[in-house]
Amino acid sequence: MYKLSIDAMSGDLGSSIVVEACSAFIKDHADVELHVTGKKEELEKLTHHERIQIVDARDVVPMDAGIMSVRRKKESSMVKAVTLANDGIVDGVVSCGSTGAFYTSAMLFLKRIEGVEKSCLMAMLPTYNKKGVVLLDVGANAENTAEQLKDFAIMGHVYAKNIRGIQKPKVALLNIGSEAKKGDEVHQQTYQLLEEDKMINFVGNIEGRDILLGEVDVIVTDGFSGNIALKTCEGAASVLMKMVKESMMSSLSGKIGALFAKSSLYSLKDQFDYKSVGGALMVGFEKAVVKAHGASDSKAFYNAMELAYQMVKMDVVTQMKEGLKVS
Amino acid sequence: MYKLSIDAMSGDLGSSIVVEACSAFIKDHADVELHVTGKKEELEKLTHHERIQIVDARDVVPMDAGIMSVRRKKESSMVKAVTLANDGIVDGVVSCGSTGAFYTSAMLFLKRIEGVEKSCLMAMLPTYNKKGVVLLDVGANAENTAEQLKDFAIMGHVYAKNIRGIQKPKVALLNIGSEAKKGDEVHQQTYQLLEEDKMINFVGNIEGRDILLGEVDVIVTDGFSGNIALKTCEGAASVLMKMVKESMMSSLSGKIGALFAKSSLYSLKDQFDYKSVGGALMVGFEKAVVKAHGASDSKAFYNAMELAYQMVKMDVVTQMKEGLKVS
Incomplete structure (x- = not known):
């Protein structure tokens, strides 16, 4: 079973497009388990699926959040989604928050691959x-x-x-x-x-x-x-x-x-x-981190989830680690 | 009288488009004197105009010339055109050689404005x-x-x-x-x-x-x-x-x-x-330096000459000097 955490709250268009994308995604992928972070009352449509876990998160990281603001937002859907990855509960995390805030969350709350001095953004x-x-x-x-x-x-x-x-x-x-x-x-x-x-x-x-x-x-x-x-x-x-x-x-x-x-x-x-490409990747971390565009509709968010799923399924992080060790 | 030196030989399309541009330019500008450098037998059409001087130059700087190669090309049309500017015989110089070679010529053979650490390319x-x-x-x-x-x-x-x-x-x-x-x-x-x-x-x-x-x-x-x-x-x-x-x-x-x-x-x-814009400017030198595009036709070369003429006429270099002194 491939496990992903999904930040449902940080996009411009609210949680509904994420709910829609998750419903479709879980139907299309029999080998996936989703941990969706966000206000539980907005995620009710997802509660009855056995391969979806709702993680209640009352706070939202704003689009323009700086490093200090992100640090304080431990109860946010974004930081909770990242933390699930850092704790090993999931292998990949997807958010459509702002690039800056999401990257900061990963920097603060997710381990980097050993030996990698800097993580980075891939487009x-x-x-x-x-x-x-x-x-x-x-x-x-x-x-x-x-x-x-x-x-x-x-x-x-x-x-x-x-x-x-x-x-x-x-x-x-x-x-x-x-x-x-x-x-x-x-x-x-x-x-x-x-x-x-x-x-x-x-x-x-x-x-x-x-x-x-x-x-x-x-x-x-x-x-x-x-x-x-x-x-x-x-x-x-x-x-x-x-x-x-x-x-x-x-x-x-x-x-x-x-x-x-x-x-x-x-x-x-x-x-x-x-x-249409799905999202930007943040690489150099121990887990797959995919940022969907801030203005993602449900199709774009689905594509970002697909990318995270492929990253996890192909075990790309492990192969990056090995490549970095050899070189 | 505004004086420009014109490198007639260094473009992709040979001297004929430069000859054409110079003929038209001198006709349109009664207050201009041109010093055209190049093989005199290719510039015959220009010899009979009283405001055009032909400076015979037997060598040509190739498009891919590096610094060592430019240094050795003192008999080239490009270096001669730059030298005329450095000697104060003209106030501006135009060439359609490669950006690299022309910039190198200016670096080697033309004084920089006092106090300016680096000259640069403006587009x-x-x-x-x-x-x-x-x-x-x-x-x-x-x-x-x-x-x-x-x-x-x-x-x-x-x-x-x-x-x-x-x-x-x-x-x-x-x-x-x-x-x-x-x-x-x-x-x-x-x-x-x-x-x-x-x-x-x-x-x-x-x-x-x-x-x-x-x-x-x-x-x-x-x-x-x-x-x-x-x-x-x-x-x-x-x-x-x-x-x-x-x-x-x-x-x-x-x-x-x-x-x-x-x-x-x-x-x-x-x-x-x-x-169509005419050319790139090299700024930070004591004279106006304009590069026409390598594949310039006579119209584009004319536009580059016009830019050099305006630079000289408006005395832009002096004003740059003053601006740099004040700041």
Whole structure:
């Protein structure tokens, strides 16, 4: 039986979408046990299922909670869900609270893998060739050492291999040029470490303009640059789509064109919708930690649960541990 | 008389587009004198104009030239053009060689403004609201100190005020969150310095997703993050436009739509075309230094010349000097 804890309260849209997702998920997965944290009166629909446990939690961590606030919220649905993972009652935890608050909860209340100096945030981006690419760290850390970046590379490699089924994932380092000597000292050292590593299929540096091509499977970056890259992608995509729409609406032939092209453009929008990917992963912890988007609907939350389920089923954390030991 | 030196040889498309641009430029500007460096037999069409001087240069700096190679190319059209600026014979220099080689030439053969520790690369990006935004440094430096970032902010401010005519340009710092304490130490210190500065209208941190909105006029960043941000924008824009096209071409109604929407989409492409902006600026030097794009056609090269001309005419370098002295 694979066990997950589910924070039902921290999303923008309240507990109802989580209840809906849990009901569907438990029906689809006969080998899953759920521990759902939240106000029990809001979770009544789930109480009668034998593989669902309700853990009453009266408090909610607000979206903008800082570290001090999270520390005080021990009775919250989020911290209780994380604590269930730390106590070994479940193997994975899912929340749609804010990234900052959820990451802080994990930092405070969940053990890191031994030897890993820094945990980090991993995002899955859609790519031009539809293969997708994993980018980490996308912002958990404001700076990183070369050793930390190497740990991220190993965790990204294990994820791509086990969850995405890529035998020899191509791992690249985000940098400002292709040569080994590009970038600051940290990035030059990281290049060296990754090239020497026997497990990782390191293919060299990658520049910002090639992130979305999908020619590599894993992109390693410090949390500062990774955050800039991820958010710049999101921003550029959103501005471009708006501009496409407005540019077509500004002429009659464009308007007629838009009418005909509508469904094609919508399918593109879906494809490039970060929400459809399920969620961001927090890696480096002893348990699988998946953040669903704050504005998740029940389908997106279900996808985030599926990701946590796969992580647990494929025992990805154990394999990350082993990879980190070998390297 | 405003004097510019023009490197005629270093672009992908050879000297002919430069000759064409110079002919048109000299006709349109009665107050300009051009010193064109290159193989004199390729520049014959320009020889008979009284305000054009031909400086014979037998060598060409290749696109991929490193620092050692540039150092040896004293007889090249590029180094000769830069040297004319350093010797005070001209006040601005334009080239369409590679960014790396041209920047290296300026570093080696052109004086920096006194007190400026680092020169840098400034790019002009199109924005959603069509106002455009200036981003610097976009990759001349692999790392920067807070003091250097403050210098960039001042130079960006002076540029936006004088060349773009914005009375109180809004200056923001590229960072991974909006709060003053976000980012690594360098970015926290920079936040502090910019907030204390009396000349600069500092509006706080800006995140990657807001770069293309156009709500600020100048974005200051270290060369590493700036390079990632610029190239990620370019990459995302190019991938998105390709996907829009293909997504429309994949269905019959999409195809019909594309036919009608064609001109709207082309006008968008133009608007988002980095080439149409003219060129990147190298700032922190005693003279105006403008890089036209490597694949410039004569119109793009003309635009780069226009930018150098405006820089000289508005005496931007002197104003940068004064701004840097006051701060």
